[in-house]
Amino acid sequence: MTIHDHILTENDFVKQDTLKYPFEERGLQFGDGIYEVIRVYNGNYYLIDEHIDRLYRSAAAVKIDVPYKKEDMYERLDDLLQKNGIDGDAKVYLQITRGSAPRDHAFPDQTQANLYAYVKDLPRPDTFLRDGVSAITHEDVRWDWCYIKSLNLLPNVLAKQTAKEHGCYEAILHKNGEVTECSSSNVYFVRQGKVYTHPAKKNILHGCVRMRVEAFCKRENIDFIEEAFQVEDLAYADELFLSSSTSEIMPILRVDGQTIGDGRPGALTRKLQKCYEADAHINEEDSIFTSQTAAE
Known part of the structure; x- marks a missing residue:
């Protein structure tokens, strides 16, 4: 031909x-x-x-x-x-x-x-890091080998666009009700001082920042539990947050319109954000921890 x-x-x-x-x-x-x-x-x-x-x-x-x-x-x-x-x-x-x-x-x-x-x-997303973001839940229709960071991102794109159309920052993905990750980030559920996230299996991306979150938790004596949770568990979270290279460690304050915890970034999320800033050698003048966040 x-x-x-x-x-x-x-x-x-x-x-x-x-x-x-x-x-x-x-x-x-x-x-x-x-x-x-x-x-x-x-x-x-x-x-x-x-x-x-x-x-x-x-x-x-x-x-x-x-x-x-x-x-x-x-x-x-x-x-x-x-x-x-x-x-x-x-x-x-x-x-x-x-x-x-x-x-x-x-x-x-x-x-x-x-x-x-x-x-x-790419400036840091200071406002979102300080004030938190909203998310929706969305069915995870991606292939089974998400641990490969491939160019095949159309399901992620469609989920992110749906979140945007709902005025939200991210889409929390789930398969048959089991939360996997977000459209472009990993997601974490906090309950009674413990951090839960989906195990690093083939069906999620093994995030680089996710690895640092685990390391921060171990250093700060915070239980880091690789255990899947369900969509219905989100309503009972004390805190939720996500992580990625461009979003850093980001508080999630609302999911599908429902408030998480007391509707403010939680103390554990704030501690991990401080760990991130120190680990990334972010200058003090560029820190998100202004007098406003310090007073929370």
Whole structure:
């Protein structure tokens, strides 16, 4: 089969060799790729080891050969910050696809993986971190291997959009009533001073910040229990919070319009937020703990 020269784009017909992005790219046509979002504070990566390790685990799971060894990946990511003069808060989006080849479901025989990365300024979500957010519950219709951070995110996108249409920050996902995680974050249930979250099985993403939450809890003598809970349990939570690289540790104050606890960020969530700020070496002047939060 011959594919001819002229390609239809959103504006006009162009010759395929003038496209800046290969049109037969497996990430574009199949979602055949993986990605990471890495947080940067004051020009420095946060949890980069955890993100790079997960990137290579995801690549191995979907049989993609990463085009760089780990030490080379670190160097190139450092160069990305340096070339862009990043000295503040930002995020790096990194994506690796199986490569560019004629469209066929089976893997191409000889194709090198494509790597794309960019850095974008990203201030901390101070207001949400201080005041908390609302969420909805939503059926989890994703595939069973969510531990792979793949490009196949349409169910997550639809859940997040539904939350947005309800004026909420996140969608708490559940399968047959059992809470798994959120559309783009992990979620935690607090009851009687104990933190509960879904076990790190294949059906959830093993969040990098999630690992730090577990470490913070152990250090602060807070029980961290990997045990699934039910949607109906949310009504009895003393506190709820979520975590991700861009949301940090975020209090959830309402779910499906119902108030959680006393409707304010809880003391345990605040303690973990302080642990996060210390761990990420966030400057005192950038802390969310103003006199307002200190007075709570």
